[in-house]
Amino acid sequence: MHPMLVYSSSINLWVLEVFTAVWCFVMGSVIGSFLNVVIYRMPLGLNISKPKSRCPICETPIRTRDNLPIVGWILLRGKCRTCQAPISVRYPIVEAIVGCFFLLMYFSLVYSGGRFLPYRIPNKFWGAYQILEGHTWDLIALGLYYNYLFIVVLAGAYIHFDQQKIPLRLLMWCFLIGFSTGVFLPELHPVPAMVTVASEPSATDGILSELRYHGSLHWGFQSTTLITLWWGLFYGGIVGFLYSWPLVVQKEKQSMLFQSGTSCLLILTGLYLGWQQVVTVGFLSAFLLACYEFVRRNRSVDHQPIPASAFIVLVLALQLLLGRYLTLLPGETSITMYLLVVGCQIIVIPILTGLAQSIYRKRETQSLLQDPISVDETSTLTE
Template sequence: MTAALAVAAGIVGLAIGSFLNVVVWRVPRGESVVSPPSACPRCGHAIRRRDNVPVLSWLVLRGRCRDCGEPISVRYPLVELATGVLFALTAWWAGPVWVLPALLYLAAISVALALIDLDTSRLPDAIVLPSYPVALVLLALGSANPGGEADWWALVRAVIGGVAMFTAYLVTVLVKPGGMGLGDVKLAGVLGLYLGWFGWGALAVGWFAAFVFGGVFSIALMAMRRAGRTSRIPFGPWMLLGAAFGIVVGPALSSWYLGSL
């Protein structure tokens, strides 16, 4: 059953990835993600439905517009494929549980926010702020666990985690302006909700892991002379990666660490 669920989630992820390409391009520009329909930027022809099949259409068209031959960036099928794989892995790891929709939503916004932050050094409110109510509703569904035993303490813990991470990041920005942006502060609250829901161990590990991953990446860039000590590096992708790490291995890692003391 888990394998079938992973395959189904992967197929859905491919379609979501196609939509995320639109989100990543339009949201930073303040454009609607609904209209107008996607079109070739060179000739203006709307993308036909048969040319909008994730990954496959790009391969069939050999990476070019059907009408004018304009090259289509390989990033588009890569985003679709990556989202599909991420959805499949998420479903395989979580299994058929009620918190799965919350995790898939986190996976989707993670792809969009990471790419936008890398492109523009911004984490748009249009994605981050609606994620608060969406995450709370979906995590509440996970806590309700229809057909099984409810765990409302997990939802309370999620709210505590969200408030704690938001407050800590906000204090950091106020004490050391320029160290990170307000977008990071807002995203911290969302990630705190997820990490708190999965436990104090997940919260601690996911919180700390973001700084470890970001620090290692920064050191690597400086070693390659691609950045200096004062260079500003987007932190959103590392926050998202840290949260994923905390959710997956945080509870076990924290239990091992406490047990070894």
């Protein structure tokens, strides 16, 4: 082939890859903009589609050009165009988080050919060009499946940050979509419930997988997929209860670390990812939560403390992007060692969350003891 044709082809491929990456980020930020509406309106029982977005102070509808994700907030300098009331920086932050996650998910899942997925043999074809060739339909569907789980869990964490209850309809829609699509699309669950050393993919399985599986979607009911879903729900319920057990014993229901609905986020994680990965997510979330509270043990409690569900979001994002390096499967070690590691993770989860709750309660008590002192001093000076 002529060198100029090769150079032109490489340039076109580079343009395609850049366009695809930018498109993923833009679509993610647009969905993040809608997610802001869900986070604000759904807990209040408001309609998420009507009326259009408007300033909460002067109630002036936001113009289309001012409602662009991230860019609109920057152009307005964080203020309403009409009344100059400040617009929370949380709106562009949510849009940027979702946009960046969609972009990273594209590179980690679709562009790489599924090389970061646990257990699954990577696709032979990879890169943005393979989307046009139709070799990545399975990974695109899996990416949409994972992205939806992430935005629902992210919305739940932000709703908890606002000290509100996660709406039941948000959780139910996520459950129904995850179960109904997952039970008929086996490609959405690359890690089966029963993984043994004998079922570890071989070289022959890899060749057959290239011919029969990768790049395509197979619509149909399979009993093994249903078993995977049920095991994921079962372990998701166990991990969810062990992670949020302090919610059951605490008496006060305000300004708390664990809030209603935290366990549901892990149940959904088990449904979408399977029981092996939800154990990892629960353990790492509890570990990071305990470390965070330990580091802040000598500081006063914030007015809006970071809820425990925020750490689920962080670990879930890492699990979705780097699942191959965070998930331990039986084929990678001996059965005895595997059961020992998984058992220790499950046992340690309630210990870590209980430790985090204890540290948080101690910080909260110290803050309450300091507040009356400051009030008395202020009243004395006033008199």
